[in-house]
Amino acid sequence: MTNKQDNKDKTRVYEYAKSLNMSSKEIITILKRLNIPVNNHMSVMENDAVDKVEKFFRDIKANAAAKRAATDGGNVSSTTTNQKPASQAPAQENKNAAAPASKPAAPEQTTSGQSAQASNQTSAQGQSQSQSQSPRRSDDQYVASRPQPGRDQRSGGQGHRPSSQGSSGGQGGYQGQRSGGQGSGGGQGGQGQRQGYQGQRPSGQGGSGQGGQGQRSGDRPPYRSNDQRPNQSGGGGYNSRPGGQGGQGQGGNRSGNNSGPRPGGSSGGQMASSPSANSGRPQGGANRSSAGNNRPNRPFDNRNQSGRPVIQEAKPQFHVGASAAELDEAAARAGVKTQKKTKPTPNRFDDNKGKRGPGGQRGNARGRYQQETVKKEKIDNTPKKIIVRGTMTVGETAKLLHKDASEVIKKLLFLGTMATINQELDLDAIQLISSEFGVEVEVKIKVEEDNFETIEEVDDEADLLERPPVVTIMGHVDHGKTTLLDAIRSTNVTEGEAGGITQHIGAYQVEVNQKKITFLDTPGHEAFTTMRARGAQVTDITIIVVAADDGIMPQTVEAINHAKAANVPIIVAVNKIDKEGANPDQIKQAMTAYELVPEEWGGDTIFCEISAKQRIGLENLLEMILLVAEVQEYKANPNKRARGTVIEAELDKGRGPVARILIQHGTLKVGDSFVAGVNFGRVRAMVNDKGKRLKEAGPSTPVEITGLTEVPQAGDPFLAYEDERKARDIAERRATALRQSEMTANSRVTLDDLFKHIKDGEIKDLNVIIKGDVQGSVEALKSSLEKIEVEGVRVKTLHIGVGAITESDIILASASNAIIIGFNVRPEPAAKTTADQEKVDIRLHNIIYNVIEEIEQAMKGMLDPVFKEVALGSAEVRNVFKITGAGTIAGCMITNGKIVRNAQARLVRGGIVVYEGKIDSLKRFKDDAKEVAQGYECGISLERYHDIKEGDVIEAFIMETVER
Numbered sequence: 029m030t031n032k033q034d035n036k037d038k039t040r041v042y043e044y045a046k047s048l049n050m051s052s053k054e055i056i057t058i059l060k061r062l063n064i065p066v067n068n069h070m071s072v073m074e075n076d077a078v079d080k081v082e083k084f085f086r087d088i089k090a091n092a093a094a095k096r097a098a099t100d101g102g103n104v105s106s107t108t109t110n111q112k113p114a115s116q117a118p119a120q121e122n123k124n125a126a127a128p129a130s131k132p133a134a135p136e137q138t139t140s141g142q143s144a145q146a147s148n149q150t151s152a153q154g155q156s157q158s159q160s161q162s163p164r165r166s167d168d169q170y171v172a173s174r175p176q177p178g179r180d181q182r183s184g185g186q187g188h189r190p191s192s193q194g195s196s197g198g199q200g201g202y203q204g205q206r207s208g209g210q211g212s213g214g215g216q217g218g219q220g221q222r223q224g225y226q227g228q229r230p231s232g233q234g235g236s237g238q239g240g241q242g243q244r245s246g247d248r249p250p251y252r253s254n255d256q257r258p259n260q261s262g263g264g265g266y267n268s269r270p271g272g273q274g275g276q277g278q279g280g281n282r283s284g285n286n287s288g289p290r291p292g293g294s295s296g297g298q299m300a301s302s303p304s305a306n307s308g309r310p311q312g313g314a315n316r317s318s319a320g321n322n323r324p325n326r327p328f329d330n331r332n333q334s335g336r337p338v339i340q341e342a343k344p345q346f347h348v349g350a351s352a353a354e355l356d357e358a359a360a361r362a363g364v365k366t367q368k369k370t371k372p373t374p375n376r377f378d379d380n381k382g383k384r385g386p387g388g389q390r391g392n393a394r395g396r397y398q399q400e401t402v403k404k405e406k407i408d409n410t411p412k413k414i415i416v417r418g419t420m421t422v423g424e425t426a427k428l429l430h431k432d433a434s435e436v437i438k439k440l441l442f443l444g445t446m447a448t449i450n451q452e453l454d455l456d457a458i459q460l461i462s463s464e465f466g467v468e469v470e471v472k473i474k475v476e477e478d479n480f481e482t483i484e485e486v487d488d489e490a491d492l493l494e495r496p497p498v499v500t501i502m503g504h505v506d507h508g509k510t511t512l513l514d515a516i517r518s519t520n521v522t523e524g525e526a527g528g529i530t531q532h533i534g535a536y537q538v539e540v541n542q543k544k545i546t547f548l549d550t551p552g553h554e555a556f557t558t559m560r561a562r563g564a565q566v567t568d569i570t571i572i573v574v575a576a577d578d579g580i581m582p583q584t585v586e587a588i589n590h591a592k593a594a595n596v597p598i599i600v601a602v603n604k605i606d607k608e609g610a611n612p613d614q615i616k617q618a619m620t621a622y623e624l625v626p627e628e629w630g631g632d633t634i635f636c637e638i639s640a641k642q643r644i645g646l647e648n649l650l651e652m653i654l655l656v657a658e659v660q661e662y663k664a665n666p667n668k669r670a671r672g673t674v675i676e677a678e679l680d681k682g683r684g685p686v687a688r689i690l691i692q693h694g695t696l697k698v699g700d701s702f703v704a705g706v707n708f709g710r711v712r713a714m715v716n717d718k719g720k721r722l723k724e725a726g727p728s729t730p731v732e733i734t735g736l737t738e739v740p741q742a743g744d745p746f747l748a749y750e751d752e753r754k755a756r757d758i759a760e761r762r763a764t765a766l767r768q769s770e771m772t773a774n775s776r777v778t779l780d781d782l783f784k785h786i787k788d789g790e791i792k793d794l795n796v797i798i799k800g801d802v803q804g805s806v807e808a809l810k811s812s813l814e815k816i817e818v819e820g821v822r823v824k825t826l827h828i829g830v831g832a833i834t835e836s837d838i839i840l841a842s843a844s845n846a847i848i849i850g851f852n853v854r855p856e857p858a859a860k861t862t863a864d865q866e867k868v869d870i871r872l873h874n875i876i877y878n879v880i881e882e883i884e885q886a887m888k889g890m891l892d893p894v895f896k897e898v899a900l901g902s903a904e905v906r907n908v909f910k911i912t913g914a915g916t917i918a919g920c921m922i923t924n925g926k927i928v929r930n931a932q933a934r935l936v937r938g939g940i941v942v943y944e945g946k947i948d949s950l951k952r953f954k955d956d957a958k959e960v961a962q963g964y965e966c967g968i969s970l971e972r973y974h975d976i977k978e979g980d981v982i983e984a985f986i987m988e989t990v991e992r
């Protein structure tokens with residue numbers, strides 16, 4: 029552990045990065061490369077480390093200069109560019125004049141040397157293999173695994189720069205370089221740029237093929253949500269798309285065969301023979317197979333929106349097999365036509381539905397490649413463009429392309445796959461085959477618009493822009509959540525808005541260092557859990573507030589578990605440090621039990637010591653939020669219709685229904701029609717948290733809108749539509765569907781149908797929440813349950829706690845589809861009601877063995893309950909009479925249902941079951957009664973139990989046989 033005082037005087041990674049205008053990740057990567065131990069962005073950099081990094085920059089610079097000199101000397105093919113530097117250096121230069129071209133590193137030159145040799149097809153193959161397989165510098169991987177639009181563009185921009193042209197567009201990357209030696213010998217501006225683009229993509233590939241993703245997660249501070257971010261898989265997928273790969277192999281090949289004169293330079297040469305060059309049309313066998321190797325990483329396996337099975341072999345198939353000559357010949361036979369593809373005009377209401385992910389999309393949409401028309405041998409009635417609405421068989425595809433099925437099969441064969449006429453092709457395969465015939469594909473998947481919240485939007489990486497993080501504050505009662513929210517808001521109001529009045533709209537935005545942060549202004553669990561229970565995930569980051577003078581309390585633990593279940597990064601705000609007796613270190617120590625280890629102790633959780641009341645440490649807290657946001661790279665596409673979630677809604681006397689909405693994607697404009705939950709409307713007016721009227725609002729902006737027909741519910745999904753009639757129809761259909769689904773059985777997991785779910789492959793984890801009377805039994809139950817071994821399913825404990833089952837437990841269970849196990853405890857009345865509403869399965873037990881057996885049997889599908897408990901009623905003990913000979917008689921009031929003589933009974937004290945047995949006697953005044961109903965008084969004695977106390981509750985129930 030580093031001495032804290034020392035650390036104060038030293039530079040941390042993120043500070044150093046900031047001083048260089050670089051990202052922490054970049055510095056971490058360099059440090060790792062230099063074998064300097066580094067944990068994360070909070071690690072302290074010794075002077076020695078700073079010196080080494082600076083030397084690294086100097087070396088790089090010197091290297092680059094030497095390379096440039098060599099290039100100028102005419103050795104174009106061997107020294108120009110290596111792709112990586114090309115893509116990275118400009119970024120560096122732009123970002124930081126102090127460390128120009130810092131990324132190009134020596135190891136790359138080796139590669140580039142190889143690529144220089146790779147001027148024929150075969151060596152190009154070898155090259156691409158070696159790129160993807162040889163161990164690479166970590167920063168290369170880092171770049172490779174992050175196909176950020178910004179970087180792409182920078183590298184594209186690099187292509188334009190005279191210097192990069194001078195190096196024959198070789199700046200464009202590995203491929204570009206290889207081709208650079210040849211195809212771009214006459215390297216022109218456009219060429220250079222284009223190669224820059226192409227080169228960029230292969231550079232990504234190398235990384236992805238070799239675990240670019242792994243590197244990425246290694247590079248980042250390990251926030252859990254990393255793994256879930258679509259960008260990430262997009263990264264890998266993007267990298268491994270055949271587009272880039274095609275580019276790779278083609279570089280060497282193409283330029284060797286077709287130099288300069290082609291439109292589009294080296295790529296143009298390629299394209300003449302391969303209409304699908306941008307989608308990875310393989311030129312060399314090995315190259316193709318290397319693409320094949322990469323393909324399994326692609327994310328679009330999941331994108332078969334029709335849900336129909338995709339032929340898996342269709343993926344590697346395109347990278348194995350035919351030679352370029354064969355394919356050219358095939359193209360000629362097929363009468364391939366040149367076709368420039370143009371990007372369709374973006375429509376805000378399109379949702380990118382037709383988009384297929386970054387690689388493919390770009391390939392299609394950007395019209396980068398032109399081909400020469402090949403001489404036709406027969407009348408060509410190939411369509412220019414086809415519209416695809418889902419997966420199709422080979423036969424259907426052929427028909428749409430106006431080809432014989434045999435031609436399509438032949439193409440597939442060339443690409444290495446034996447297919448039959450009835451074999452199904454996924455969308456990517458259809459696109460590839462179509463591009464083989466020079467046909468543009470427009471994907472129009474019919475959107476199930478009624479269930480718009482279930483449709484995952486796929487945006488082109490290039491369309492995504494940074495958005496503010498959305499932060500929720502949680503913690504135990506009185507630990508200072510409200511004070512913190514108020515402090516942050518008022519700080520901002522006074523600084524940012526002269527005399528601005530903050531309006532309560534359920535969320536607000538503050539601006540720190542020119543960056544915005546959106547806070548959900550609903551302290552406690554509502555914002556978080558209620559919404560999540562309704563399927564809306566609005567929070568990006570959770571701040572857990574813990575009072576330094578109080579410590580970790582039950583709700584703190586609950587908050588941690590909620591945040592973990594939702595997979596969002598956690599920042600711990602240790603509050604009230606101004607108070608006497610505050611002991612932040614003790615909090616940190618205690619937090620380690622929940623896997624929240626402070627960074628200074630070698631963990632990855634940010635702890636901020638604050639005083640919400642005295643406004644101490646707030647700026648640091650805000651900066652830390654921005655830091656997490658920077659690492660997590662929260663992005664959204666603002667240029668499409670708005671999609672979001674209702675945070676709050678109410679009926680305003682003057683304005684009618686009012687909804688506060690958090691826009692999550694796209695831009696909402698005044699006048700837009702929309703559906704919110706099962707209601708529709710048209711935005712009449714829109715104000716932000718400062719009460720300012722807005723005409724439009726982009727991602728992560730909270731707004732209050734009027735113009736609704738009815739009041740939606742918090743957590744309702746929100747989507748803008750082109751026209752009001754459509755919105756109305758959809759809202760009406762949603763309302764009908766909701767009514768129907770409420771009437772039919774719901775799909776929540778219950779123990780009884782657990783086996784069915786397992787059999788259907790629906791669940792792998794059985795989520796449980798365990799509440800018990802004492803910590804010891806809860807822990808014991810947890811570990812016993814987690815040890816149950818049933819193939820294909822395991823018990824995952826989301827939350828454990830001591831005490832009665834609360835509403836919050838139910839909400840967590842509902843949000844996470846969990847079962848609640850109560851061990852010697854009962855649900856609170858409100859919790860019971862909520863559980864009934866949410867259809868959460870609560871299992872109450874008092875023998876550990878029974879719980880384990882029940883769960884195990886359920887997991888094995890052997891659950892065969894013969895009896896089911898049927899509650900009859902409950903009574904409150906108001907008086908206790910000790911009668912010699914008769915034992916203890918409880919004078920009770922029946923509070924609900926009825927109490928029946930000889931029924932089973934349970935005595936509950938403060939939510940804890942203290943007795944379970946039978947009712948011994950039941951009397952009305954002095955007479956024995958068979959049953960006593962609600963609202964009446966009675967005397968109850970329990971079989972062999974006399975320790976009844978005032979305030980106890982007696983529950984009566986019977987066990988009924990259940991038919992299964």
Ligand SMILES: Nc1nc2c(ncn2[C@@H]2O[C@H](COP(=O)(O)OP(=O)(O)OP(=O)(O)O)[C@@H](O)[C@H]2O)c(=O)[nH]1
Nearest residue numbers: 504505506507508509510511603604607639640641
């Ligand atoms: N000394 C001190 N008191 C604080 C600080 N932050 C909050 N408090 C006090 O702690 C009490 C509880 O603060 P709240 O902000 O209401 O706490 P909360 O977590 O929102 O509580 P609930 O809304 O009941 O869940 C108030 O009296 C605050 O004034 C702090 O940093 N220092």
